Amino acid sequence: MTSLSAANREALKKTSTATLTTVLFKRGLRNVFIQGIFLLNGNAPRMVGEAYTLRYIPAREDLDTLGAFEGRGHPQREAIEACPSGQVLVMDARRDASAATGGDILMARLHVRGVAGIVTDGGLRDSYTIDKMPWPAYCASRSAPLNLVRHHAVDSQLPIGCGGVPVYPGDIMVGDPEGVVVIPAKIANEVAEEAASQTIFEDWVEDQVKKGRGIFGLYPPNPETRAEFEAWKKKR
Amino acid sequence: MTSLSAANREALKKTSTATLTTVLFKRGLRNVFIQGIFLLNGNAPRMVGEAYTLRYIPAREDLDTLGAFEGRGHPQREAIEACPSGQVLVMDARRDASAATGGDILMARLHVRGVAGIVTDGGLRDSYTIDKMPWPAYCASRSAPLNLVRHHAVDSQLPIGCGGVPVYPGDIMVGDPEGVVVIPAKIANEVAEEAASQTIFEDWVEDQVKKGRGIFGLYPPNPETRAEFEAWKKKR
Amino acid sequence: MTSLSAANREALKKTSTATLTTVLFKRGLRNVFIQGIFLLNGNAPRMVGEAYTLRYIPAREDLDTLGAFEGRGHPQREAIEACPSGQVLVMDARRDASAATGGDILMARLHVRGVAGIVTDGGLRDSYTIDKMPWPAYCASRSAPLNLVRHHAVDSQLPIGCGGVPVYPGDIMVGDPEGVVVIPAKIANEVAEEAASQTIFEDWVEDQVKKGRGIFGLYPPNPETRAEFEAWKKKR
Amino acid sequence: MTSLSAANREALKKTSTATLTTVLFKRGLRNVFIQGIFLLNGNAPRMVGEAYTLRYIPAREDLDTLGAFEGRGHPQREAIEACPSGQVLVMDARRDASAATGGDILMARLHVRGVAGIVTDGGLRDSYTIDKMPWPAYCASRSAPLNLVRHHAVDSQLPIGCGGVPVYPGDIMVGDPEGVVVIPAKIANEVAEEAASQTIFEDWVEDQVKKGRGIFGLYPPNPETRAEFEAWKKKR
């Protein structure tokens, strides 16, 4: 697995998820945007980090009692302490947000530990406290019920689905206020570079449009526009 | 029916719906959080009050005309004037939010009358006016169409379903910015007391976590942590 | 087609979508509020304008490549440049918001061109940039994926469905922070006038309610209330 | 309430639900076909009878135990014994078919008692046994779980919603292999008569079409076709 360079990690923090979907589409990847989730704190910093996965299956009443959390060994609590700093905890809750997959205490612990963010296709509880953390938390719903009502944490660091998208451990998760894109680990560096370049172009286009220019020949650019942009880029 | 003490009513205003779901789970109640609704005014005061129920069935074109509202006797208008001060008006709209179950004029009347809040699994109209009321209104959608398009108010103070949860008249409705929990009337006092106690513990835990402590042995607490907390609680 | 008078266009900017649904209900129209969309920028000005329609069908991999946008002739890009100033671009995306139907560059172009707003039952991308535009954009989801992943723009200015509501080119689209109502072109003037009148009455009612008056006989008004209101209206 | 004549009761057994929706549409009623249900035994006799209603709300674990069925007083068991012969038991299960609202023993009892059929927007269990009963049972799903898992029977003979349609006690329920239509009691006789007449016409039209005649001028008929049909009707 190629690891993401520090420069590209920073570059991805300035790239939109929209631009990333285009760059990934060029490589034949159409299903990269996690569906049905939103960012709790709209002012959180951008999220970039490797996926550390946690999988839930449906709860069973005799197994999923409050006692399940006691001692070590509960996969959710283990994942909270094991997810490395700089990575993103990604939870597969089968897109069922009728109960939580975590709350403010666990989120605070992840934040303190330097984890880059959390993405779950289930709910988060104590969400209005999490709203105030300067930290990116994505979930499918504000959902008070404890996870035991619906979810059973079962294992970590296996490939999962999250919001309809495949997530393999180590994939690069990028989040902006619109949502989260998953970049396969092996192409993360090239995608980051192309996206950074595309972002400069799109910022220039937006500027042109605000000055009154029409979109034909501009977006996408014809050869003349492409040349004009390249000239501008050299000069700046 | 045991009535909720004044002290416990105040205590519940400081308790989160998340904590309440845990306390109710210990008593075998798993389905207590109303699904699919949200709070219109995020800065509204906390909501605590007895459920006063109103039931809608699907509208029928020959019965649900504008004339239906005239005079006394329309169940929705009756409920607006009948719901006692301090209680919560809870509406069963069959989780259909494609039309409203009330608007700003009716909400203003409820507010003036001292009703503690409204919860509907249908829509509310004039929602951006209601957003500005210092009063908790929970609904499933901002929905402009008048109720007659879809809903027929039929009766009051019967047991209903709201957002998938059973609500009996007199049950205690507790709302925070995350949503609304329903506490069966007969256990409301004991639940309030346990939740208040649990809240003190969880606040202490969150403080510990922010100071860098790990969650194993802390949350849930092992005997040493439990002792440490009890000592802290005595001292404060 | 009767065209909307300038006075009525202004009047509709002060009318709520809730009131409009009532006025249209009196004319037998029950399905006029576009379902499942929301306003990105809650502080945008009110939206009033004729519908200019664009239709999408599902994408097909061999047709919907990045090359499709090149040159003139792509229906989405054509519509962005063709929708007249003062009109509203309305998109039928089959209520599928898993991909975008436009992004910030195209929205900026519409804004610069004087288009009155956009309504789509698909997604919009770069939504947090659009959030900051002083311009009404309604969509079903913040959705980063480019439209080619799911949508194929096929034609303009045909009757469409949008959020479950029929929209004919030239119908009057009215948007407030709650959502969007569609007024058939031929009755737009009379609806605007009746709604303006109804708004004055409802504002007066709300004022009465805030002063403590009950709703029986007031809303809807009995003959005495009606007379009282008419007297008040003359005096003001 | 006008009661349905014996002749019209028989006539309705020969009328399709499709034709009935057209006759009711002429009277302004658009929402009369119960959505999301199907007939278990496709060879069951046609169903015609007055609605006898039963309402479920969501279950609550402390109330909905096996003991709830003991003795008299459980509303579901009461309804099974109380629904009059010739009437139809109609259940409002909030369109939740993840659990049953009855099984083969209760259906056998209804059948023995002469009840005309059952309609539920929840599930039925032991459905493959009910398949073999010469008796019309409509449900939303084959669903093994006992009702206590999800449903709490609460009261009878109130107006309800079933499959999105309003049902008032005494309304006439008509079922064919396509589904079930609800006819408001007060217009049942006139609807039955018009539908019988319309059925004769449509059978004649179908016969004409099978002989190769085109639909223009035939369906709907122009004056010449209407005259031709009337002449044919007199002669037969």
Next chain:
Amino acid sequence: MTSLSAANREALKKTSTATLTTVLFKRGLRNVFIQGIFLLNGNAPRMVGEAYTLRYIPAREDLDTLGAFEGRGHPQREAIEACPSGQVLVMDARRDASAATGGDILMARLHVRGVAGIVTDGGLRDSYTIDKMPWPAYCASRSAPLNLVRHHAVDSQLPIGCGGVPVYPGDIMVGDPEGVVVIPAKIANEVAEEAASQTIFEDWVEDQVKKGRGIFGLYPPNPETRAEFEAWKKKR
């Protein structure tokens, strides 16, 4: 547009929709199977024919009255008479099956006219009569309500979506008891030929499996198996 050869038209009648999805997948087409529909008469002959499209938008009460069907000019009735013999009538009903898009009289007319079948993502009424026609009719639901309740036929022979799949006029529609696949017109002949060839192989594989052979090296075949199959094919 390459037209489908008579031989390939016959070949497609012996090909399964499952095999066709594989052949189309090899060409990069993943979304070719119409979702959410079923075949009414399970014993109907296989369906193969060019798509003749009809589009519905949501109904509007003032336009969609019974009078709409009178005279010529109603797009649904026009399409019934205009769809050429040997082609398939494909309807876009926005996947809304709460009302019908046709009934037994119209289906009988299509059958008499030699139309190859019908595919709609809305409902069909009089479905139990259509069940008995020796003719393939695919729909999303048995649905008694007349189309005017929900649907407005608007135009023909434009590209549409049906069950989430793009359908262009002239595309080849192939139906078996599992459902319907859409083959883009320009590749229909090559797809038919490859599918016929693949079918021979899969039938041979199934025979091998029934004789007890394992699937490794057989399905998909390794070089030895491929050679064995080719030898068998020559000999038969």
Next chain:
Amino acid sequence: MTSLSAANREALKKTSTATLTTVLFKRGLRNVFIQGIFLLNGNAPRMVGEAYTLRYIPAREDLDTLGAFEGRGHPQREAIEACPSGQVLVMDARRDASAATGGDILMARLHVRGVAGIVTDGGLRDSYTIDKMPWPAYCASRSAPLNLVRHHAVDSQLPIGCGGVPVYPGDIMVGDPEGVVVIPAKIANEVAEEAASQTIFEDWVEDQVKKGRGIFGLYPPNPETRAEFEAWKKKR
């Protein structure tokens, strides 16, 4: 893990899934019936066997190509050959039935190998061929598209969710024409015994009801009825 006795395995073949949900409900298990699936061949023998699990995640275009099936090592193909005779292959397809999780060749192989049945919450392809196999196959839809379009088989014999229900390897899967119940392995013998006993009682009750007896005091039985039944049971 207690293994299921041969006698209890046979007994479960005569027990309905409805009865099993009641027996499991008495042990506090409410979520045991797999939702949203149906039996393809209604005349298949009853299914009883240990769960052998296979898990799918969403497909990714660069990984899920036709080449993926080649050689050994593809988890789906491995599972087809590895699932022991007498066990049931249970697939977690995230309740997404828009593509298949298997087809007739693989089902034939399972059947030949003596596997007791298949349960998937995704689709099955070639379903009308599987309909004719004397073997129980449960799926969520007849779905022609090959699995690669949507699903990526990832691992076997881990705990999974199927149709919303937790399934652990070795749990006992019981299927009748209504659907499938999951019995936790450790209580399978006691559940089988209680269910067999309950079945005798319910058959007797049904017989009593057919003779005209009312349900009060019979179902559930009062002490007199219980005694009467016990006497009958001894005599038979």
